[in-house]
Amino acid sequence: MSDNVLLTTEFSDLKLLNRGKVRDIYDLGDNLLMISSDRISAFDVVMSEGIPCKGRVLTGMTEYWLSHLADIVPNHLITTSVAKYPAECQKYADVLSGRSMLVKKAQPFAVECIVRGYISGSGWKDYQQTGAICGINLPAGLSESAQLPEPIFTPSTKAEVGIHDENITFDQACSIIGKETAEHLRKLTLEIYTRARDIAAAKGIIIADTKLEFGNLDGEIILIDEVLTPDSSRFWPRDDYKPGRSQQSFDKQFVRDYLLTLDWDKSPPPPTIPPEIIEKTTQRYIEAYERLTGEKFV
Helix, strand or coil: CCCCCCCCCCCCCCEEEEECCCEEEEECCCEEEEEECCEEEECCEEEEEECCCHHHHHHHHHHHHHHHHCCCCCECEEECCHHHCCHHHHHHHHHHCCCEEEEECCEECCEEEEEEEECCHHHHHHHHHHCEECCEECCCCCCCCCEEEEEEECCEECCCCCCCCCECCHHHHHHHHCHHHHHHHHHHHHHHHHHHHHHHHCCCEEEEEEEEEEEEECCEEEEECCCCCCCCEEEEEHHHCCCCCCCCCCCCHHHHHHHCCCCCCCCCCCCCCCHHHHHHHHHHHHHHHHHHHCCCCC
């Protein structure tokens, strides 16, 4: 599917609040304009090439999940309808359509809320070295990609672009955001994951793990940022799942796997991603969207 690739936005008359690994966020006063670009990062390095359709997939999937999780926790979404955005945004309607959200401005908590239902990625590496993940001791003899006895909450630090997030223990999370808040975020994270895991399982997809972000809005904890997308989660096709190895995926693991074949030290500048890897990655993002939502991606 052809799509104009959006690597960055330059809205000079709007106040750019942050340009992250994927999203450009503009400050509109009480609210924020959050735009999902087609940038892709791997090992916390932003690649030079974009992935066509990626930003629209991320926005569409986030909107889908928020509608299925609203009874668990409030969220920051106001609307994805550009026609309802403030007047100063209307001149950028063509760029914003399908890849942006008008959201409430919350104060993000300085901890990434990660939940793992399966052992993979950095968690697998930690387990091999210590028998634990983020200080949580696990049964001996688990294999790569094995399902854990129960989902575990494994927080990490929230790093700036180009700096690696670091896995931390729950006690460390408590020292950063407070014990009561950390306990509440852990409860919400596990509840959200369990709901999403069961929805995805019915669509033939395993959600191995996911990263969530929460914020404080007038004393209330709300769900913010992207939610259960291929950028923040590992999605595996159930019909190809086999413990003891890495899995085929619907997420950016496809790009990671390619990069691991290169002699690259995982620091800028990034290597070039070949067109065939870009095309296959786009196909995986779209397939994840279509399988999960049951809707055709257009």
